[in-house]
Amino acid sequence: MNIDAEETQLLACIPRLRRYARALVGDRSAADDLVQDTLEKGWRKLSQWRRDSDMRAWLFGIMHNLHVDRVRRPRFTAVDLAEREDLLTTRAAQTDALDMRDLDAALRLLPQEQREVLLLIALEEMTYDEAAGVLGIPIGTVMSRLSRGREKLRAAMEGRIVAPPLKVVK
Amino acid sequence: MSPYPITEADIQAYVDGLLPAARRAEIDVYLANHPDEAARVAAYRAQNAALRSLFNPVLDEPVPGRLSVRPRASRHLRRLAAGFAIAIAGGAAGWTLRGTTQSGSELASLGGAAVQAGAHIDPLARQAAIAHVVYSPDVRRPVEIGAEQEDQLVAWLSKRIGAPIRPPKLGKLGYELIGGRLLPGNSGPVAQFMYHNVAGERLTLYVSTEQAQNHDTGFRFAQEGPVNVFYWIDGKFGYALSAGIDKGELARVSGAVYEQLEKPS
Numbered sequence: 451m452n453i454d455a456e457e458t459q460l461l462a463c464i465p466r467l468r469r470y471a472r473a474l475v476g477d478r479s480a481a482d483d484l485v486q487d488t489l490e491k492g493w494r495k496l497s498q499w500r501r502d503s504d505m506r507a508w509l510f511g512i513m514h515n516l517h518v519d520r521v522r523r524p525r526f527t528a529v530d531l532a533e534r535e536d537l538l539t540t541r542a543a544q545t546d547a548l549d550m551r552d553l554d555a556a557l558r559l560l561p562q563e564q565r566e567v568l569l570l571i572a573l574e575e576m577t578y579d580e581a582a583g584v585l586g587i588p589i590g591t592v593m594s595r596l597s598r599g600r601e602k603l604r605a606a607m608e609g610r611i612v613a614p615p616l617k618v619v620k
Numbered sequence: 621m622s623p624y625p626i627t628e629a630d631i632q633a634y635v636d637g638l639l640p641a642a643r644r645a646e647i648d649v650y651l652a653n654h655p656d657e658a659a660r661v662a663a664y665r666a667q668n669a670a671l672r673s674l675f676n677p678v679l680d681e682p683v684p685g686r687l688s689v690r691p692r693a694s695r696h697l698r699r700l701a702a703g704f705a706i707a708i709a710g711g712a713a714g715w716t717l718r719g720t721t722q723s724g725s726e727l728a729s730l731g732g733a734a735v736q737a738g739a740h741i742d743p744l745a746r747q748a749a750i751a752h753v754v755y756s757p758d759v760r761r762p763v764e765i766g767a768e769q770e771d772q773l774v775a776w777l778s779k780r781i782g783a784p785i786r787p788p789k790l791g792k793l794g795y796e797l798i799g800g801r802l803l804p805g806n807s808g809p810v811a812q813f814m815y816h817n818v819a820g821e822r823l824t825l826y827v828s829t830e831q832a833q834n835h836d837t838g839f840r841f842a843q844e845g846p847v848n849v850f851y852w853i854d855g856k857f858g859y860a861l862s863a864g865i866d867k868g869e870l871a872r873v874s875g876a877v878y879e880q881l882e883k884p885s
Contacts, residue, residue: 464683486838569671603667608663
C-alpha cells in the first residue's frame with residue numbers, strides 16, 4: 451500500500467470521527483477541535499501505523515487518549531475560529547419514538563466511560579473486541595460499561611432519572 | 621432449552637446483532653418467556669436506532685476545511701526552531717498568581733478563571749493572558765530591555781534561555797516592538813515580547829517551551845475577560861499572542877507572526 455492510499459484511508463475516516471466526537475463531546479466546536487487534534491496526531495504518526503491493522507480503530511484510539519487527557523483537565527473557554535462563521539448545523543429529523551433533544555441530554559448524564567463504550571458500539575457498530583482495543587480495556591469491562599450505560603440511558607429516557615442524584619453528605 | 625445459561629453479555633450481544641444464529645434463536649425463546657427482558661432488549665435496540673438517527677446526519681455535513689487538509693505548519697515550525705526567527709530551548713511556561721496583587725480587577729477576573737480551571741488547563745493561553753494583563757498596562761516599565769537595545773535584548777534572552785531568540789517584525793502591521801522580558805516558568809524562563817501601535821494599544825507575544833507533554837494544536841482562539849489570545853502549540857513550543865484589541869485585527873497580526881515563523885527572514 452502506498453502513501454497516497456494511506457492518506458485516502460485516513461481522510462475517509464474523518465466523517466466517522468466527527469460523528470463520534472459530536473456524540474461524545476456534545477458541542478460542535480469542541481468536537482471538531484478533538485477531531486482536528488486527532489488528525490494532526492494521526493498525520494504525524496501515520497508512518498507508525500501498522501498497515502495490516504484497522505485504520506479506523508487506530509484513529510479512534512488516538513481520539514480516546516486525547517479525550518481522556520481533556521476530560522482530566524477542564525478547559526479555558528476556547529473557540530475555534532473556523533466554527534464561528536460556520537454555524538450551519540444539520541439537525542436530525544425527529545423520530546416518533548424518542549425526542550432527540552432528550553436523548554442528547556440523557557447521553558450527557560452518562561459517565562464518560564460508559565458513554566464512550568455505548569457510542570463505539572451503537573454508533574460505530576464496533577464489536578466488543580474492537581471497542582476493547584480502542585479503549586485499551588478488557589472486554590469484560592466493555593460489557594459491564596455497556597450494560598450499565600444502556601440501563602442508565604433507558605432510565606433517563608423514561609424519566610426515571612431527571613438529574614444526577616444528590617450526594618449524601620456525611 | 622440450551623445447556624448454557626443466558627448471561628447479561630448474551631443479552632447485550634443480542635441487542636447488537638453479534639450472536640451466532642444458533643445462540644440468537646435460544647435468546648429468542650428466552651425473551652418470549654420473559655417479557656421484562658424483551659422490553660429491555662427492545663428499549664436498547666431503540667437506543668441504538670435513535671443514536672444513529674441523531675448523529676448520522678453529521679456524516680453528511682461538509683467537512684470543515686481545517687480538518688480536510690494535511691497540516692504542514694508543524695514541519696516548518698520545527699525546521700525554524702532549529703535555528704531561525706524564534707527559537708528557544710530550555711525555557712518553561714508557567715505564571716502563577718502568587719504575589720501578584722497590583723493589577724486590579726482584570727487580573728482578579730483572570731485569577732478567578734485560573735482557580736476555577738485548576739492547575740493543568742490549557743495553560744498556555746491562560747498564562748499568556750495573565751502575563752499580558754500584568755505587564756501591558758505598565759506605563760513606565762512594561763519591559764525589562766527596550767527595543768532601542770534590541771541587540772542587547774536578543775543577546776540577553778538568548779543567553780538566559782540558552783538558544784537564539786528573536787522577536788518577529790510587525791512594523792508593516794503598525795506594531796512596533798517595545799521590548800521584552802523574561803518571565804518565571806514552572807521550571808525555567810519564558811519569554812514575552814511587547815509591541816504597540818500608534819493608538820497605544822499593546823500586544824504581547826508569549827513563547828514557552830514547556831509544551832512537550834501537550835499535543836500539538838491548530839490555530840486557536842481564547843478569550844478571557846478583556847484579553848483576546850491566539851495560540852498554538854507545536855512540539856515543545858507554545859506561542860500565544862495576547863491583546864485587548866479586536867479579534868479580527870489580532871487574527872491578522874497572528875497570521876503575520878505565524879508567517880514569519882514559517883519563513884524566517
